[in-house]
Amino acid sequence: RMENRSDREKLNKFNESPEWETLRQHAVQLLRSHFVSHWPETLPEPENVSAAIVALNGFCILCDWLGSDENYFTPKPNMPLAEYIVHSRQQAYRRVKDAGLLQTAVSHTPATFSDLFPFPPRPLQTLTDQIPASVLLRPVLIIIEAPTGEGKTETALALARRIAALRGTDEMYIALPTTATSNAMYTRIQEHLRNRLGLPPELVQLVHGQSFLVKDDLTIKPLENADGEEEAAQEWFAPKKKALLAPFGVGTIDQAMLSAMNVKHNALRQIGLAGKVIILDEVHAYDTYMTTIIKRMLSWLAALGSSVILLSATLPQRRRQELIESFAGSTVSLPCPDRYPSLIAINTAGELYTPDREISVYQPNKTIQLERLYFTEEQAAEKAQWLWQQVQNGGCAAWITNTVDRAIAIHKALQHIVSDDVDVSLLHGRLPQEQRQELETQIIGKYGKNGTRPAKGIVVGTQVLEQSL
Template structure:
């Protein structure tokens, strides 16, 4: 590997670099839940699993020992030309990860006696570390000119043997053959290797290292890997200990729904799906955070991701999660990110970043830039709030989808406003639930209400079974109580009926009016004679703009109290409008006007 200037980094050293990052992650960063998953799947002790994973990660770039890659650096090609052939491959692209996969399909069975079914899965997992898994067809299309002839095969074999000796894999328990049919495991392995490769490729940490032999180099590379993880804040987080008091965690006494969550928390000792259905204002978010906190300290999980339906709701939720983390963590080890397409311009994100620059050193919540530079890395951070698409991308055919899944694994993922999902999003959510269940990730779904069919489908997606009679004597159908908490684990399901607080008791009057404004403007004018605030929700932006223009001419309220709110405003303008609406119409606001009209699209109910 070459630097922009005049020096190179040996391939075998880079392979060791990435392996040492995996070992450092195992020792310093991966929580008990993740390490335990690998140990159980590999059916061996922790130290053996650690060494096997480090060895497999080292093999990821074995394919760089091929003519196209080595020939791309003229001085290197000149130095190697006397011993190795460089056939003309034309302009045909040869991804080195594919050459790695091609080589490992044979090297692992022949040199280590590994089952071919397992060797293929390892080959595909590490061969896709640049974002896309190679297909069998693509590997078979790699002719001798692209992968190199017997001379290059000998080089790759020598590298393989040097690494096998360094990690002592022949003295370890054999890799079990029944892992071949565990897709979740291979996905997590691919995410771990890819992440380690990103760290191991940071030039300032590794590229000037040298040593007289490979064992000595491995020791130096391990120290650099630990230093890199510490500076990137991957070693600061440890799961909290002890069960917190709800009031001290959130600053207020629990409501009826939250009381039930407090009772439920000690019962959920394994990964679970929890569905909370209750009206707005009952405290679903704090109940979810309390349950997630219980899993953090009991299951030693990696963190929490809160998935919101829109960017605006993500921005608002960031502050609530930040306050929870500030109460829960006493040191600066809670790394909180905001993840969505416009996160870089969100004021709420800047507040988290600025709070980390605390003259008194009292801030416990920080936003680390390395995780934010590349949007694919965000879910690797222990704590994040963002849009739901950031999670759903992990089950779409996108580059590095397996890194996103690795980031979500062994966490608690909270999906808010699930009732707002359309058919497409609901289908993706069910697909994601299957993966998260396989990766021992707890999921909490928050919703005002859910159709009985949707509820059944969500439980089936997570548990893999049709819902049987519940312990409470209920089925997941229309006869269920409301509000309620439904939870499901590998062992079964149960429904917990909830009481509602007095704040949810209200009377709504519904009246039908024809669409033309002339049919309802007189009633609106009459209602505003006694003052009041009005929200007009339209199905399209064009309709909202039309009604806003009409109401401007009617002069029903002062000009500054007539507000147009939709999603097509430039981001900065929309953010200002959101802040204005929240400031003037939010709960307990002192600035609520006597008379005002907000003309909006559905963004007002999904974003605020």
Template structure:
């Protein structure tokens, strides 16, 4: 097809920064992006291409390719409009010369919105070939490639002046015809479906945006003058696209191992370590025999039964049978993410694939992780020296937060996966990254009602996107288990499956198997009730290690951890006991060192001290592979008490102290004189309170208290399932005092009401579900990523978890005269950070999150230095200005203590 001079004159890219007149024709850019999409899909597993074919109603990708690439190429049709062409003077003058004019200066309208409008409403071959709903949804998908979907009101607001009529409509039709002719997309073989569906929409939107990121880069696609033969141009663009993918590290997606290995032959670390399968792992292997469609595995098994190895093995089998493109492992916290990252890197390295594997760490403090830093250095060095082809690396291009989910493998927090189903910019790219993938969700019990509902929505989308999921927990309440299974399409849930158990959902069908827990890992705990106050707790803690051993104290708040550490500090030092403190309220670099130190002492291969006490918060209960001889824990919901208890005698050790003949779990707050305990106001230090009911639900705490108060011991895993079901189930507890029963009944409606409110709030937060049409709605307000927009009102943020508002702060010490110090470096808050990346990174490594309301309000009011706002590392951080290590904000005085971390004091006066 010969193009008119008007069509050739349209510009798609220009070098406006240098203002040297260089430009790239619009049609060239459209073909560049289509070429990138084709190159990406050529390197994807065959099953990914089949999913696109299915979306458009074809039996195979070859038949779908012409129409798919045509739709993606037309993503920038809206640039053929006055609203866009007027943005660059030289380009505007050129198109005017070709008769494409406008009466007055048009208003700015995102060209993606115009693309969507033109594709939906104008007369061109697409209107005749495609069903209206299909065309409307496809136009929406490719039109939102810059991150935001247009609302109906925004589309209606686009006027004729911005869109352009007459010659503009003719040139847009010409572009559509040229694209269809080039790819051979004729009406005789047009898509046979009437609509895309939710998964098809997100697949098309995600691929278009991903391809546009690459196709828009001058590093990969230099400007080329208009050419006569579009076919020749496209072939060259496809070669450039493959070269660009090589440069960013997007390799062909191949299975980690082509041959199927029995579990006992799978290497689980870089040294090739293998394991004989345990009962859980044999159960998983059996359920995955002959697996022919995407699958959910819901694993409920005691702590230390090998769930992680079962998940890795499950991914291998699912990848081989289904062609999954990779895996993402989602954890509750950064600390658990760091621990899993190391294990995942070792597993991937041990698999020994000939093509390097890309592995990204996804959480806000990834830069602090030394292992991740080493993988990034490997990627930089790759190919520069002989033999520098690592088995695992972390390519720089995917380290950007928006692009990290595109990587083949990833480990991080659950929040990074949940951002895919929240209405924020480019969420469809994250959704695309999770498609046709194995997603592992560990410690699924660790989330509140709101986040749990978001996880259910995520599972529904994973099912629709053709992804498999492996969800793991020590145990779950019946209601929670059934909700997770149904979210992945389960038609019904089997009753009375003994614990431990594994459920499998595939194509709506549910299978379940129970298995015998590893008999070598059965633990009988002695249960000891203690008051919440420290007068009895401190002597008991010190006595537990008097003759040797390692004790953990897990408490419910950071403030209580700091106070217990202070109470223990003097006596422990006098008795030669090593005392450590670990919680989340430390500067990031210090927290990372503490985390590594804790794992180095109490981990599986740890250098166990002769006598040691570790005081910490909930960061110790989730996924960290730690092992203690004795434990003291604050009373918490039963499932979390059991989770904490899973760190007792976790490993088979021959080096326990002679006096540690049996594991003991001391529960602080379980010994109370009143029949109805007070978890909120019971004072244990002058002026200090517990606040446990601010952390956990009162009804659940009371039910846990009622069940544990008469017990002398716990049997793990035997007691796990009945205890959790008794606490979370609907029935009344037997044999408890009437006053305690009345208190539980009084607290229960509030819990139920809060649960309904949290689920309703979550239902309004995510983008809809894939099978009921709710995904079609465009949110009236696009919500903002909290990490990218700290100044936004909370109602406008895309929250993955409920809780008090928080901000990231960097403690800086005021030296006077406008000089400040942080991390041993002097600087000025208003100094420019341009070219000072090392300083910015040193500051960033000291960040920590605070959520105390008066501090958040005062810091938000004070704002951030302009130089910080403009820097990619510091733009979300506020300076916490300290004098002499202290500062007053609102009703609070804060102190940064080298040992205790950030400490809150009440302001005097």
């Protein structure tokens, strides 16, 4: 505190006394001589100033968190400056390494579909090797629309490997609509890293609000001769604000959407996604509100150098164009907009790829019989009776209804009429987490791709049944 006017007049524009100004300038000179002397006089202008500011902001937050760890950086008041700087550099390297930020995420697996997967590619999957490299060298948006069973997930993983081979890193984040689908994909991606990319499965982080409840059960255990570094790094990435910084992530779509929203530490999430391949599954499942945020997120991802692969059963033409415009910055005229199944790739330079022929489906003779049923909301008993008739002589049925109360009513009515040899399950969003997880595992085990289906089975559920499983 200055006691008189003459002392106050000595303050500079930073409200400093001459002594403090001298100390500050001395500190700046020390920092410049030890850290900045080898930097160029001028830096190139960033292509996108807003993205550069966000990236720098996120990077500074990360550096601050790392540098604030007192386990690595303790005061050394009596250490000479030159010795202190050498010591601090060594500690900084240790901290970054122990956090897992130096882990390699580069696979040496060849980038063709047949090198990744041991089975013959389906018609859609053959396109992964046909997209020109020039389209994939820049941040690219790829939209894949196809029915269930055509191999969209394998197609996306093969495309991610091709992009990685061209751009130098295999890092990716896979976003799904629900925790259940995220949990299933988490195990699948760990196996993909270990069996196909030749990378440690511990590099994968599970990212959703309930991950702490299930992650230990779903994580593939490291090899006995592993040095434990990856496992230790996983602990550092575990908090949700840091989770997207992990080289590989599987989680719910909301964790990625937060990067495009005005929330605390969104810049940290953005640098976690920067430069990665982002795969968004079940894009048709998102409503208008979520799609608006996703479109904004696509603009940021393009600016941050990320590539995005969108997977969907189908998309309206208007929504498809909006997604393309958000990423590429302009509309594009598609040669065959009504073609289905379809694959569209467009990069930030406007280079477009679409197949020059129709994509045949893997199951061309598959037929779906549509039958309209007429019931009122309250006719739970009649619905149950109809379901019972469908499986009396053998078979499995799923009934998806709009509300939890209706699902419970139908399930209750079924329990009163079906015989003991019918396997009846109920799945909805009100179930406790542990019970729901156990039930989902049972249903997948019975009715999934390699399930042991019961002779007679009925599953009643809400949209959770369709979106989660």
